[in-house]
Amino acid sequence: MKRLRYFMDLDKEEEWLNEKAKEGNVLYQKSFFYHFKATTEKDPTLKLDYRTFKHREDFEDYIALFEDSGWKHIAGSKRSGVQYFQRVSNEATGDIFSDSHSKAERYKRYAQTSASLLFTYFILLIGLMSADVLHLQEMLQPKSLYYTPGLWEKEGADFWRAFLFETPFAFFRGFAWLLFPIAIVIFFLSATISYIKYEKLVNQ
Structure with a gap:
C-alpha cells in the first residue's frame, strides 16, 4: 500500500x-x-529522528547505535534528513531520545535545514525576477503563453x-514559478514550527 502525504511537523508525521x-x-x-x-x-x-551525514561510515555507525538499543532503521538515507525507526525489542525504551535535550536537537536540525531551503528558494525567486525570466503580467493574458x-x-x-x-x-511557462513562493511558505512554516518546539523543550 502506498500513500502520498507531506508533513511540516515531525510530530504530526x-x-x-x-x-x-x-x-x-x-x-x-x-x-x-x-x-x-x-x-x-x-x-x-x-x-x-532528523540527521544528515557527509560520510557513509558515520551513517552506518548511527544506525548500528540505534539497532543495538532495540530500534530498527526502516527508512531514510544519509542525505534524506528524516530517519525512521521501529522498535523491535521489548527491552527498548519507549523513545529513541534519552532526554529532552537530545529531542530538542532534532527540532533544531530540522529548523536549520528548513531555513536554509527557505533562503535558497527565496534567492532563486529573486534571481529569476531580476533576470526577467518571470513575467507576472502573463497571468492576466494567458493567450500570450501559447x-x-x-x-x-x-x-x-x-x-x-x-x-x-x-x-x-x-501552463509550465506561466505558472511553474508559483512553486517557488509555495516552497518558501512551506519551509518557513516548517522552520517556525520546529524552532518553537525546540525553544519549548530547551526552556523546560
Whole structure:
C-alpha cells in the first residue's frame, strides 16, 4: 500500500505513521510515497529522528547505535534528513531520545535545514525576477503563453489538437514559478514550527 502525504511537523508525521501501524499497516520504505506493509504486531512503535551525514561510515555507525538499543532503521538515507525507526525489542525504551535535550536537537536540525531551503528558494525567486525570466503580467493574458503560430485563428479539430498539445507547456511557462513562493511558505512554516518546539523543550 502506498500513500502520498507531506508533513511540516515531525510530530504530526510520527503520530500519523503510528496510527497507520495500529491499523495494521507499518511503514517499510519512504521515497516520494510512504510504502506500507501489513503487520500483525499488536503495538508497533515508530519514531523519527532528523540527521544528515557527509560520510557513509558515520551513517552506518548511527544506525548500528540505534539497532543495538532495540530500534530498527526502516527508512531514510544519509542525505534524506528524516530517519525512521521501529522498535523491535521489548527491552527498548519507549523513545529513541534519552532526554529532552537530545529531542530538542532534532527540532533544531530540522529548523536549520528548513531555513536554509527557505533562503535558497527565496534567492532563486529573486534571481529569476531580476533576470526577467518571470513575467507576472502573463497571468492576466494567458493567450500570450501559447507560441503556436496562428493558433487562435484555427478552427474545429485543428484548433483543439494544437490547443491541447501546447496547454501543458503554456501552463509550465506561466505558472511553474508559483512553486517557488509555495516552497518558501512551506519551509518557513516548517522552520517556525520546529524552532518553537525546540525553544519549548530547551526552556523546560
